Amino acid sequence: MRIAIVGSGKMGKAVAELAEKRGHSIHTVVKGVENAGGRALTHERLAGADVAIEFTRPDAVVHNLERLIELGIPTVSGTTGWTDALPRITGMVELRRAALLHAANFSIGMHLFFRAAQELARCFRGRGEFAVSIHEEHHAAKLDAPSGTALLLQQRLWAEEPGRRFPITSVREGTTTGTHTLTYDGPHETVSLSHVARSRQVFAAGALAAAEWLPGRTGVYTFEEMLFGEST
Numbered sequence: 654m655r656i657a658i659v660g661s662g663k664m665g666k667a668v669a670e671l672a673e674k675r676g677h678s679i680h681t682v683v684k685g686v687e688n689a690g691g692r693a694l695t696h697e698r699l700a701g702a703d704v705a706i707e708f709t710r711p712d713a714v715v716h717n718l719e720r721l722i723e724l725g726i727p728t729v730s731g732t733t734g735w736t737d738a739l740p741r742i743t744g745m746v747e748l749r750r751a752a753l754l755h756a757a758n759f760s761i762g763m764h765l766f767f768r769a770a771q772e773l774a775r776c777f778r779g780r781g782e783f784a785v786s787i788h789e790e791h792h793a794a795k796l797d798a799p800s801g802t803a804l805l806l807q808q809r810l811w812a813e814e815p816g817r818r819f820p821i822t823s824v825r826e827g828t829t830t831g832t833h834t835l836t837y838d839g840p841h842e843t844v845s846l847s848h849v850a851r852s853r854q855v856f857a858a859g860a861l862a863a864a865e866w867l868p869g870r871t872g873v874y875t876f877e878e879m880l881f882g883e884s885t
């Protein structure tokens with residue numbers, strides 16, 4: 654496949670490196686400095702690309718998606734912090750019969766963790782003596798807090814126990830790739846479930862798998878729908 658990489662930060666570089674190892678070619682790399690408001694995403698620049706993989710910033714992603722949808726390039730986006738714009742972007746994708754797969758977290762282990770967390774929430778439903786919390790830690794350069802993954806986890810837990818608070822605490826320091834922990838803390842005992850991403854390769858591999866899956870489809874998909882079927 655010929656892949657357009659939009660955003661050449663830590664994730665864009667990790668995806669490009671892995672894509673070449675897997676025999677794909679990098680059609681173009683669109684950098685932040687040339688692409689204010691998505692202006693570098695032109696028909697000429699993208700012509701011949703089979704798919705775009707977008708990892709940029711919360712303030713850039715929506716312009717990029719708008720341009721890529723208009724150009725009809727199937728797009729995988731891992732940028733976080735833009736869920737408010739999702740309904741509008743979904744409307745655009747449907748109108749244009751375009752294709753978008755987005756995920757706040759491209760790790761398979763994390764999506765299995767969500768399922769285990771929901772099971773835990775079912776077990777602890779109604780047990781008010783346990784204080785429940787979500788804690789997430791990421792490297793100091795991560796811009797959004799709470800993480801998109803923590804917000805997704807919170808939604809999944811609300812689905813199991815709607816009336817309960819699932820407060821999130823966030824730490825931004827050092828170079829840690831990403832840790833999420835769900836804790837039920839009782840008066841004399843603690844139960845916790847953690848997911849630790851040891852390297853960003855895990856996200857690059859997931860995004861690339863999504864880019865291999867998306868072309869030929871239309872509509873808006875999540876990584877979870879790709880992994881477990883479109884009805885999840």
Ligand SMILES: NC(=O)c1ccc[n+]([C@@H]2O[C@H](COP(=O)([O-])OP(=O)(O)OC[C@H]3O[C@@H](n4cnc5c(N)ncnc54)[C@H](OP(=O)(O)O)[C@@H]3O)[C@@H](O)[C@H]2O)c1
Pocket residue numbers: 659660661662663664665683684685686688689690691708709710711713717730731732733734756757758759760794795796853856
């Ligand atoms: N879904 C997942 O599994 C997953 C995993 C890791 C990270 N993320 C998310 O992915 C995003 C990127 O993470 P990262 O670690 O790669 O961040 P990063 O290292 O800070 O890189 C962001 C890059 O985006 C570029 N950029 C900004 N505006 C742009 C634009 N309009 N067009 C093209 N490029 C633009 C920046 O370029 P300049 O510096 O030149 O502006 C920078 O190189 C974040 O939102 C992060 O939370 C998601």
